[in-house]
Amino acid sequence: MNTDRRTLLKLTAGLLLSPLARGQASFPEPPVLKSREGLLEVRLKAAPTPVTVAGREARLWTYGGSFPGPTLRVRPGDAVRLELENLLPESTNLHWHGLPIPPKVDDPFLEIPAKETWSYAFTVPRDLAGTFWYHPHLHGRVAPQLFAGLAGAIVVESPVDGIPELREAEEHLLVLKDLELASGRPAAHTPMDWINGKEGNLLLVNGASRPTLRASKATLRLRLLNASNARYYRLQLEGHPLYLIASDGGFLEEPYEVPELLLAPGERAEVLVRFQKEGAFRLLALPYDRGVHMMGGMEHMGHGGMAMGTSQRPQTLLTLVAPPRPKPLPLPKALAKLPALSPNQARVTRRITFTEDMMAGRFFINGKTFDHRRVDFRGRVGDLEVWELENQGDMDHPFHLHTHPFQVLSVNGKAFPYRALKDVVNLKAQEVVRLLVPLKDLPGKTVFHCHIVEHEDRGMMGVLEVG
Ligand SMILES: [Cu+2]
The missing domain is CATH 2.60.40.420 (Cupredoxins -  blue copper proteins)
Structure with a gap:
């Protein structure tokens, strides 16, 4: 060293x-x-x-x-x-x-x-x-x-970190990652895990179970990362809204207040927490149904031996303790300027479908499993493209594109509520999501795939070559 x-x-x-x-x-x-x-x-x-x-x-x-x-x-x-x-x-x-x-x-x-x-x-x-x-x-x-x-x-x-409303906030990183241990080692994948995506019974924040964060300031800036294989986190902080300030690819234009926040595998978000009163408040993972399959009607068994991940009850991720007599910072007014992109400027429109073959345990994009020798799409540096994603399966699939961050245009025809650069966007079953993808001056072969990594490993991935 x-x-x-x-x-x-x-x-x-x-x-x-x-x-x-x-x-x-x-x-x-x-x-x-x-x-x-x-x-x-x-x-x-x-x-x-x-x-x-x-x-x-x-x-x-x-x-x-x-x-x-x-x-x-x-x-x-x-x-x-x-x-x-x-x-x-x-x-x-x-x-x-x-x-x-x-x-x-x-x-x-x-x-x-x-x-x-x-x-x-x-x-x-x-x-x-x-x-x-x-x-x-x-x-x-x-x-x-x-x-x-x-x-x-x-x-x-x-x-932008230097503006007073952020500089004076207390910053923490929260890596959300679940785990299951068997004899002191990560539990092996079962055949069902390769279909549903593996979830663990231990919900960890930075490797700890239900830690406590005692804040010394009244405004927290939390950097959230879902580094789990397949678990979704529907986050809610007791008694507080969350102020979303950044998505996967960086700052929004201004804070966006949300009562709760869904983080699919691979997604990141930065939020401000503003304590108005003293106390201890739990950050909860609320129940979320991502359509996991249960073989042979397991869902009707009441107390099956398998933990299927989709918990019916809120689970505590961590506890935040507000400082004495908290006086939060004002919210930032302006964060970043993002390019206003219009689908009218797009040169190419691509359609991408997600399908599943549960019996075979295979997952497809446009009917095909991944082949590293095949180029699925060829794009041109500098072009703006529209990607229309359609989930024709029964489970959620979080779509991830490498190299070229995108903006979400609409979900099921409804305009996305704020401008943001993203690299992961979730598709619920039967959902249609439209993206604007400005291809960067980064030529070469890159990939797009489902970020339930078991699905990715089992074929739900394609190749984009930009030249
Ligand atoms: Cu998937």
């Missing part, structure tokens, strides 16, 4: 310890690796690791020895050099989820064999800000590797 990195780790430790120094109970957050003088240089091991999770000893697969993996914190224009050392017993690779960077770098077709190391190098785009993440993307093995613990957040800082 060089001196710089040692210093960096010390600084990181200092940052992590500072809440304790203020006499607060600790709220666990992943370690932070922060860029310095325009450079983030990291050697990251993907390896089986003993960790304590929800108070138990477990052997997970981790990045950098922690669960979740370290948060990479960078600024627009920074150079990132990350060496991924694969100490897993199988091949892997890494996806820079949400970052508009060249497909040659963020390459889902790459295979890094066991015991080998791969170097990722890129520049963080100048106009980027927000909450992103990294996770494995090796076709066929994404679901087991992600479920085993391989995921970490990426935070791209922004000049």
